[in-house]
Amino acid sequence: MSDTENPPTDESTADDQRLPGEYDPSDVEPAWQDQWVTDGTYAYDESAAPRAADASGDEPRDDADTRFTIDTPPPTVSGNLHMGHLYQFTLQDFVARYRRMAENTVYFPFGYDDNGIASERLTERELDIRHQDFSRRAFQEKCRDVCADYEEEFTEDVQSLAISVDWDNTYKTIAPDVQRVSQLSFLDLYEQGREYRQRAPTIWCPDCETAISQVEQEDEDKATKFNDIAFDLVADSEGPITWDETFTISTTRPELLPACVSVFVHPDDDDNQHLVGGTARVPLFEQEVPIIADERVDMETGSGVVMCCTFGDQNDIEWYQAHDLDLRLAIDESATMTEVAGEYEGMSTTDAREAIIEDLDDAGHLLESRDHDHTVQVHERCGVEVEYLVTEQWYIEMLDKKDEYLDAGRQMDWYPEKMFSRYQHWIEGLEWDWCISRQRDSGIPIPVWYCDDCGEPVMADRGDLPVDPLSDDPPVDRCPECGHDDLTPEEDVFDTWATSSLTPLVNAGWDWDTESEDFVWDNPELYPFDLRPQGHDIISFWLFHTVVKCYEHTGEVPFENVMVNGMVLDENREAMSKSKGNVIPPSEVLENFPVDAARYWAAGTSIGDDFPYKEGDLEAGERLLQKLWNASRLVDQLTPTERPAEPDDLSAVDRWMLAELDATIDSVTAKFEDYAFSKARNELRSFFWNTFCDDYLEIAKQRLSEGGDASTEYTLVRAHRTFLQLFAPFLPHITEELWDRLDYAATADADGSIHTTDWPAAGGHEADLAAGETAMEVVSALRRYKTENGLPLNADLGHVEVYGHIEGFEAAVAEAMHVETLDVFEDAPDITTEISDIDLDYSVVGPEFGSDVGAIDAGIESGDYEIDDDTLVVASEFELGSDLFEIEESRTYSGEGEMTETDTAVVVVR
Numbered sequence: 001m002s003d004t005e006n007p008p009t010d011e012s013t014a015d016d017q018r019l020p021g022e023y024d025p026s027d028v029e030p031a032w033q034d035q036w037v038t039d040g041t042y043a044y045d046e047s048a049a050p051r052a053a054d055a056s057g058d059e060p061r062d063d064a065d066t067r068f069t070i071d072t073p074p075p076t077v078s079g080n081l082h083m084g085h086l087y088q089f090t091l092q093d094f095v096a097r098y099r100r101m102a103e104n105t106v107y108f109p110f111g112y113d114d115n116g117i118a119s120e121r122l123t124e125r126e127l128d129i130r131h132q133d134f135s136r137r138a139f140q141e142k143c144r145d146v147c148a149d150y151e152e153e154f155t156e157d158v159q160s161l162a163i164s165v166d167w168d169n170t171y172k173t174i175a176p177d178v179q180r181v182s183q184l185s186f187l188d189l190y191e192q193g194r195e196y197r198q199r200a201p202t203i204w205c206p207d208c209e210t211a212i213s214q215v216e217q218e219d220e221d222k223a224t225k226f227n228d229i230a231f232d233l234v235a236d237s238e239g240p241i242t243w244d245e246t247f248t249i250s251t252t253r254p255e256l257l258p259a260c261v262s263v264f265v266h267p268d269d270d271d272n273q274h275l276v277g278g279t280a281r282v283p284l285f286e287q288e289v290p291i292i293a294d295e296r297v298d299m300e301t302g303s304g305v306v307m308c309c310t311f312g313d314q315n316d317i318e319w320y321q322a323h324d325l326d327l328r329l330a331i332d333e334s335a336t337m338t339e340v341a342g343e344y345e346g347m348s349t350t351d352a353r354e355a356i357i358e359d360l361d362d363a364g365h366l367l368e369s370r371d372h373d374h375t376v377q378v379h380e381r382c383g384v385e386v387e388y389l390v391t392e393q394w395y396i397e398m399l400d401k402k403d404e405y406l407d408a409g410r411q412m413d414w415y416p417e418k419m420f421s422r423y424q425h426w427i428e429g430l431e432w433d434w435c436i437s438r439q440r441d442s443g444i445p446i447p448v449w450y451c452d453d454c455g456e457p458v459m460a461d462r463g464d465l466p467v468d469p470l471s472d473d474p475p476v477d478r479c480p481e482c483g484h485d486d487l488t489p490e491e492d493v494f495d496t497w498a499t500s501s502l503t504p505l506v507n508a509g510w511d512w513d514t515e516s517e518d519f520v521w522d523n524p525e526l527y528p529f530d531l532r533p534q535g536h537d538i539i540s541f542w543l544f545h546t547v548v549k550c551y552e553h554t555g556e557v558p559f560e561n562v563m564v565n566g567m568v569l570d571e572n573r574e575a576m577s578k579s580k581g582n583v584i585p586p587s588e589v590l591e592n593f594p595v596d597a598a599r600y601w602a603a604g605t606s607i608g609d610d611f612p613y614k615e616g617d618l619e620a621g622e623r624l625l626q627k628l629w630n631a632s633r634l635v636d637q638l639t640p641t642e643r644p645a646e647p648d649d650l651s652a653v654d655r656w657m658l659a660e661l662d663a664t665i666d667s668v669t670a671k672f673e674d675y676a677f678s679k680a681r682n683e684l685r686s687f688f689w690n691t692f693c694d695d696y697l698e699i700a701k702q703r704l705s706e707g708g709d710a711s712t713e714y715t716l717v718r719a720h721r722t723f724l725q726l727f728a729p730f731l732p733h734i735t736e737e738l739w740d741r742l743d744y745a746a747t748a749d750a751d752g753s754i755h756t757t758d759w760p761a762a763g764g765h766e767a768d769l770a771a772g773e774t775a776m777e778v779v780s781a782l783r784r785y786k787t788e789n790g791l792p793l794n795a796d797l798g799h800v801e802v803y804g805h806i807e808g809f810e811a812a813v814a815e816a817m818h819v820e821t822l823d824v825f826e827d828a829p830d831i832t833t834e835i836s837d838i839d840l841d842y843s844v845v846g847p848e849f850g851s852d853v854g855a856i857d858a859g860i861e862s863g864d865y866e867i868d869d870d871t872l873v874v875a876s877e878f879e880l881g882s883d884l885f886e887i888e889e890s891r892t893y894s895g896e897g898e899m900t901e902t903d904t905a906v907v908v909v910r
């Protein structure tokens, strides 16, 4: 056990004690969190980022690489902090903290996405109300109150994770300035011809009672019934028929029978071809519908004959459009049957389904009803099965530019690279333009009025934004198209993603200047952003829509780099979910562990990979904190308060330590640049723990035990300071506490916080790293020798021989391990190597040699074999190739003394 694990007691150094014996994170962590917020430690320094001379968007923006800008995900206000938040914010914070030290300044804002369905549903839940019972304004007010409470709590939670956000740069997507940006975006896209309003089938959530977009629907497996229903054929292609003939249609949704407008048969379906061109009568509802051939029919399902209803799914919509079919709307906005459903009018779709199945059975039309598992589309916010309704909605055109948006994605660097394929797959599967209007309350109003006479849309004036057409006047008194003087306000609001897709423009202060009649930027230097960090679950939502919007507004992609994180799983690698009851709230974790330990865990995986919550990793984090504290105490006790300057002649072992440190700085820096946090963490930890604490500190202690040594004192302090800085992005509290207590700020370029110091740079120290490492192995071997022989670590050793390359480190080894005579030889000592055993790979030897295997075994056993080059010849008869056997060797030292071997040396204690 080294002394860093067993620091001296307080009494021994009571007079010069800057670090108490125990590190108490429960006091230290919250104190620093408050201090950082009060001091504005993480404020974005605008002056470090020169503005372009002209603030208009056309001017080339300054691209001096002195700042790093991050477009953080505004969390949806829908509840409390979960482990996914903790993980994601912490990853972003590793980047922000590293960049803040490596570059001049960092823009790291924080926002809340507090408009849209999520916050509405939160408000409804929280206050036990329904949005339908209030005016838009009154309900919005309630949403704002509820969100404000949640946001306050959330902010405190995020601050308690030491996320180094600039708390002066925060935004809310419902705030007036953000509403302005959102409405401005709408007007700009309209003018560019990228938006249209259309009455057409839309994806509809009957529970939220609003249109939604393709991205908001998700697959869900459901158990249901497949019903075989007999339809009467009333005419064939020749005309009405006089005989009784029926055919079968299988459906999971008999409540759509009243909406049936046609029947389809595949053109290759020989069995049913005679139906094509005929007319069918829909059971119970009696409407007569045409039978049409179409290749989109899936012949494998049911009887191969299908009905088309307006609308049951996306196929129905395509058929409806392709064959110019009737429109029969049997289901309304709240999933209630309409008058088209006759006696079932007013029933919910589920009640109607049951009633219709019963009546079909009574009427002899239900042939069979069997269990069936299938996939349905549900609304991702509420889990309710979507419907397809004909409604009037606003769309952003996207399908015509799929290739361009794919190319835009390729212009960004993806970490990890493989995540680009998710973006690609989403675009390739895109079937709908983006429906951006929502029939809800708590959203940003769509700034339009419509002429009551000719329907012409009248857009708000850019200078007037934000507006609410429900309470604000239109910019004109009469319709510019026809002169009619009644204009009706738009009641709908925007999809929440229509606004959150603008966060880069919101953060950079994109705006419209009425005077110059041009777009302007408050902080043009921010855009495009260096980094978009986010989860892989919202690549199709947030990232894709941000690329589309920013690309259309600015002509360039909004990000240089995209960092995509995975999801946090439970200890059994299962997704955490309320229904499974395996959710671990961060508050529970942080009751038992320091924040720094949780951050250590969060640095434990490659970005992009889902990874489990593991208490063992947090415990490892705690042990590292303890090690760091103890090592710091030892360094503090060994070195003078007055920081030594770098001496001209460093001793060999000190120069070696500093050269190793240089190499580690370079390597860890490269890993941070590459977002390879787990590799950076592991390398840093192992170098600190093994090389610095276990090897170097032991030697330094010996050297300093008999009085000061400028070379070692300087090296200890420099290495220790550097460790604190390299660990700072991972462990911000303990490193700040040590930096402060050891008064390192006084010798640094920054005033106070370690987190605003310059990232360490290699010092150009050169040493024979291999010789140094071998010397450290020798020290370890001798320490082990003493322990195994029951000797104290400072016991004298009379005579030690080292066979290996430790040139320049002889004195250091002798001093550290109290060796009186140390002889070093470059050549190996007299060691006899003997083959102790030969292992055969029987999986190959068996089949190849069959019944001879016994003879081969016996030959090896009795020593009747020789090795000729790579071939094993047993009993002068059997030849075995090198892939069939492995040699085990034993090495014996026949000289005087006890031998120990290390990786690169042999040590003999005589």
Ligand SMILES: [Zn+2]
Binding pocket: 205, 206, 207, 208, 209, 379, 381, 382, 383, 384
């Ligand atoms: Zn819904």
Ligand SMILES: [Zn+2]
Binding pocket: 451, 452, 453, 454, 455, 456, 479, 480, 481, 482, 483, 484
């Ligand atoms: Zn008009």
